[in-house]
Amino acid sequence: MGNAELLRLTGVVNVQQPGEENSKVIAGIPLNFGPFVVLRPSFGVTIQEIRTKLADVKISTRSTVILSGDINLRHVNIDGSYEFHGSGTVSQQNLQGTGDHAFIHVHAQSDLQAEYLKIRGYDFKNVSSLLRITAPNPSL
Numbered sequence: 771m772g773n774a775e776l777l778r779l780t781g782v783v784n785v786q787q788p789g790e791e792n793s794k795v796i797a798g799i800p801l802n803f804g805p806f807v808v809l810r811p812s813f814g815v816t817i818q819e820i821r822t823k824l825a826d827v828k829i830s831t832r833s834t835v836i837l838s839g840d841i842n843l844r845h846v847n848i849d850g851s852y853e854f855h856g857s858g859t860v861s862q863q864n865l866q867g868t869g870d871h872a873f874i875h876v877h878a879q880s881d882l883q884a885e886y887l888k889i890r891g892y893d894f895k896n897v898s899s900l901l902r903i904t905a906p907n908p909s910l
Contacts, residue, residue, distance in 0.1 A: 773807035777829070780821040786831040794875075805829045810838035810855075856904040865903075 777783040785805060793802050807829070814820040814837075828847045829835055836853040837843075843860050850867025854860060876887045887893050 784828045805833040808836040813837040853902045
């Protein structure tokens with residue numbers, strides 16, 4: 771089960787289902803991608819723990835979201851690539867950022883990639899394309 775599905779199971783996050791608008795061909799296989807979600811252990815490891823930190827969150831299919839730390843999201847619409855970390859609450863936000871996934875496919879046969887990347891199968895495309903939001907921030 772992927773992290774996007776785990777967020778969907780919390781019942782407090784609306785994660786758009788993958789569709790053909792995010793279709794890519796990797797190794798000759800057409801795949802429909804939904805949002806990419808990374809849940810760091812510092813954010814939460816159980817559905818109950820994660821549920822307490824999220825309320826009325828919507829994530830578009832073209833989004834990449836990284837959640838870490840003791841951050842809470844309340845009434846937030848995410849469309850783009852964001853990393854949320856820190857301690858505090860982000861609320862009442864319509865976040866429209868970069869529209870491209872921050873991950874790229876790594877070929878297992880590549881001699882130019884580190885071994886751990888070949889095993890994992892992906893790498894961050896351009897870490898600077900992620901918009902980092904650190905709470906607390908009075909404007910959020």
